[in-house]
Amino acid sequence: MTAALHATTIATPRQVERLIQGVATSDGAGVKLTRVLTRDLQRRLDPFLMLDAFGSDSADDYIAGFPDHPHRGFETVTYMLEGRMRHRDSAGNEGLLGTGGVQWMTAGRGLVHSELPEQQEGRMEGFQLWLNLPGRDKMRDPWYRDIPSGEIPEVELPGARVRVIAGESHGVVGAMQREATQPLYLDVHLEPGTRFEQAIPAAHNAFLYVYRGGLRFDTGCLVPSGRMALLANTPGSDGVRFTAAEEGTQAILVAGRPLNEPIAQYGPFVMNTEGELLQAVRDFQAGKFA
Template sequence: MSRQLRQVIPALATSDGAGVKIKRSLGQSPSARLDPILMLDEFNSDEAADYLAGFPSHPHRGFETVTYMLDGHMLHEDHMGNRGDLRAGDVQWMTAGRGIIHSEMPQQLEGRMRGFQLWINLPAAEKMQPAAYRDIAAADIPLQQLANGGSVKVIAGEFSDENAETTTGAISGRSTQALYWDIQLPEGETLKLSLPEKHHVFIYPYEGKLLVGADERELPSSQAGLLSEGDSLQLKAKSQTRFLVVGGKPIGEPIAQYGPFVMNTADEIDQAINDYRNGQLAG
């Protein structure tokens, strides 16, 4: 069964951290989620004033964050003493679990800062696991070349199209079976993707325009296109296009969120707030 475009969520300009300018599509409201995906932010600016204040020390509990850099240089530091540099093409996959306190600060005074931050929910049984993270260098992310001149960076999950062998991403084995692909297609070229039938999946063009599904509905850049269920997807590049394909296995549990805390109940949110105030969030 071929997937179709069922809903479009345009990214809205906003700010986060200490005033970093971003565009937020998924996560701009509680109704704008796609279980297990909680949020997608795009940041892209050549103006240092838009990003220089960065994301000073702040907490998380109950989910995973994935930072994918296209351009620029950010430094991650956390309460466990970890430090990690993120440069162009690098990914950091962080499991906040029961709690982490970290910062993400620019290491440049000028030039372009560009990339994405994705939030992926965790099931209740995994929300209080110890915090952990993995820095993935650009060179360690599998790159699959396509016969039509396109290419796919397979950050997470397994990628295959109708003509190619399966490529396993840098990240696998998560309970949500996350997919995270960065695909480039030349103008006028088509691509048929194989997708897990029951996964919730969306597409996010960030350069150019896509035609989605057999009915070729247009999806412009900086708009999240939520897909219907199915095991395949037909795409065509209306122009030279780069886009993300992101998804996962639905968790199907209640969500209670208060800023950087994502749990299942209001009582658990209250506990997270109290733990943070008492210095026990990441204990």
């Protein structure tokens, strides 16, 4: 689904508060990845808890995948740029996440799932974003949706193509909406020298991550590939504006309304209090997850 529309005009754009270099790590059964949004940024980027970027042409870096593991209290959003991953969970859901597709999972009161590659060679690349749930929803029933690439709405502007995973861009409503956190999740592709503008409410926290090429802000700040730009919460701001560098750029732009609630995390459990975390561990050990 593609729409050709006119660009938004931003009067008071946000600028870059700071650039962040991700931390190389591994997770699951040894999958190599870069943790871009780390725990020390959770309060600053509320409601977002984590962002992992993964990408490799070597099967040894991803082939073991993520065997059975639990979650409670938040949502996982996996965006596959290239590759295939099979999802199975204890609620009986199963799906294949393919190139360009999104897997949106609400862990809610708890489930156990696995994410295992369905390829023995070739490139696997993408992102996993953790989105917090408000306290009132943390014990809701688990939920899951596979969104194939062809079901993600797109916007076409001069020199730009924007995939609208969540939220809204230039009048095009994305594949997912969430009332409490109002997430915006865009995959922005810009030709060299193209300027892009996106409306973002002033109260939302926002960041972007460049995964190809580079982009530049009006202040001259260059964001190269492999860097996160944490966007300043400028009073009265109405959005963001940036320009692709000479080689063009591909970047994800993410924003959301903060929950302003306490964050208590123990590994794959994210609740509001330490007591709720202890209960999550007890429930998991007792086999009470879906």
